[in-house]
Amino acid sequence: MSNFSEQVLGWFDLHGRHDLPWQQTITPYRVWVSEIMLQQTQVKTVIPYYERFMIAFPDIASLAAASQEEVLAHWSGLGYYARGRNLHKSAHYIMAHFEGVFPSTFEDIVALPGIGRSTAGAILAIALQQRYAILDGNVKRVLSRYLALQGWPGHKKNEAFLWQKAEAYTPKQRFGDYTQAIMDLGATVCTRSKPRCSACPVAKGCLAKQTNRVEQFPFSKPKKIKPVKQTFFLMLENTQGQIFLQKRPQKGIWGGLWSFPQFDSRQACLEQMKAYETQTECVQSLVEWNSFRHTFSHYHLEIIPMVAKGVKHQKMQCEGEWFCRQSLCVERATLGLPAPITKLVRLMEREHV
Ligand code: SF4
Known part of the structure; x- marks a missing residue:
């Protein structure tokens, strides 16, 4: 030895x-x-x-x-x-x-x-x-x-x-x-x-x-500055207090987990909202919340939440499911959610308390 x-x-x-x-x-x-x-x-x-x-x-x-x-x-x-x-x-x-x-x-x-x-x-x-x-x-x-x-x-x-x-x-x-x-x-x-x-x-x-x-020691990794990417989450809540989530594809970040519909630009997010308004024949007000950062190993993701409440969802045609907001907030909820989504769902819940 x-x-x-x-x-x-x-x-x-x-x-x-x-x-x-x-x-x-x-x-x-x-x-x-x-x-x-x-x-x-x-x-x-x-x-x-x-x-x-x-x-x-x-x-x-x-x-x-x-x-x-x-x-x-x-x-x-x-x-x-x-x-x-x-x-x-x-x-x-x-x-x-x-x-x-x-x-x-x-x-x-x-x-x-x-x-x-x-x-x-x-x-x-x-x-x-x-x-x-x-x-x-x-x-x-x-x-x-x-x-x-x-x-x-x-x-x-x-x-x-x-x-x-x-x-x-x-x-x-x-x-x-x-x-x-x-x-x-x-x-x-x-x-x-x-x-x-x-x-x-x-x-x-x-x-x-x-x-x-x-x-x-140990010597640090030669520094590369992490880029910042922006993303927009469309957070829809219907008249029954349910929120709309989509299952993410297996490949890419948060593969297989559930998240809000995600867009690369504000414009794309607004256009999607317009399409939902046309389908539901109901105009929604969209509120932009403060952005926050989530850091991955290779980049920072700046998340900009866009919130629409009281959505009349019956006529909405889109892939995804509606979930009870409250049940997602309990400790050890049974749905796989990335940390920033859990944080946003809890913020939505807090607004109602
Ligand atoms: S191995 Fe680590 S803890 Fe042990 S003497 Fe060296 S530096 Fe200190």
């Missing part, structure tokens, strides 16, 4: 987290779901989602048998919805090709939608007792500091170097514990800001710490 892994494991035995829900009754399915939820999301946010998900879909068969709608409803608010859709797709694939048993080779696991090399490594090490390395965001940060890596860790050449080190540090025994331990170390000690070097088991060998340059 290398010094590094020995120190990390020694620390884990004393200070690591041993009571996370996915550490109890370890199965490939449970570890897989946790690893997918933990991509881009912190442990404390994931825990309640994970617990609800496990109650609703306790195994691969129940996940495959559920509708995408049900799966996304359980993902509502967690963000990065492609993760939920990919889990669901993978469950179908496992039922069809592996008789419902989670695959056990690296090649088969990494071929599942939404699973990359690091996630496959984590599942293999933690749930299937096979020696594979991981290199998620936490581990990248720890190793970049420990090795004082010059350059952005996401750069191809640097990433290859980190993988090589991650593999070398993975011990020949206890690799499941080590995987959990190194992730924990990054999440609780070698944190993004204010790392707790005084509590770190590898501080003595850490080049960043020893040369007093912890703040310099």
Whole structure:
């Protein structure tokens, strides 16, 4: 065992987290779901989602048998919805090709939608007792500091170097514990800001710490300014207090979730409203609310809500459905809604209280 892994494991035995829900009754399915939820999301946010998900879909068969709608409803608010859709797709694939048993080779696991090399490594090490390395965001940060890596860790050449080190540090025994331990170390000690070097088991060998340059590592990604895109939501409410939503196509942002009709320009939004007025023979007043921003990984979306109330919907010809506003506002509503839509529905509800 290398010094590094020995120190990390020694620390884990004393200070690591041993009571996370996915550490109890370890199965490939449970570890897989946790690893997918933990991509881009912190442990404390994931825990309640994970617990609800496990109650609703306790195994691969129940996940495959559920509708995408049900799966996304359980993902509502967690963000990065492609993760939920990919889990669901993978469950179908496992039922069809592996008789419902989670695959056990690296090649088969990494071929599942939404699973990359690091996630496959984590599942293999933690749930299937096979020696594979991981290199998620936490581990990248720890190793970049420990090795004082010059350059952005996401750069191809640097990433290859980190993988090589991650593999070398993975011990020949206890690799499941080590995987959990190194992730924990990054999440609780070698944190993004204010790392707790005084509590770190590898501080003595850490080049960043020893040369007093912890703040310099990891190097940041070369900056690109995120563009701002504008979008207009047409928020229709009928005389019975129902609101009109459309199911989004599978591809693109918020795929498979429900949202207000969306337009690239104010003009397009007004024209659609005019068409509805002609169909319903009723003139509606359209009120523009203050805009707000929702940020994606590659751009900011500036959302401009356009609200029309008291719509006589019976004669409206359009694709979509009317939903009771109040029932969408309850905690854990059963419809998959992106966060900005939930926010707008709640604002509409508040106006009525
Ligand atoms: S000594 Fe500090 S910077 Fe180095 S690995 Fe430990 S916590 Fe991270």
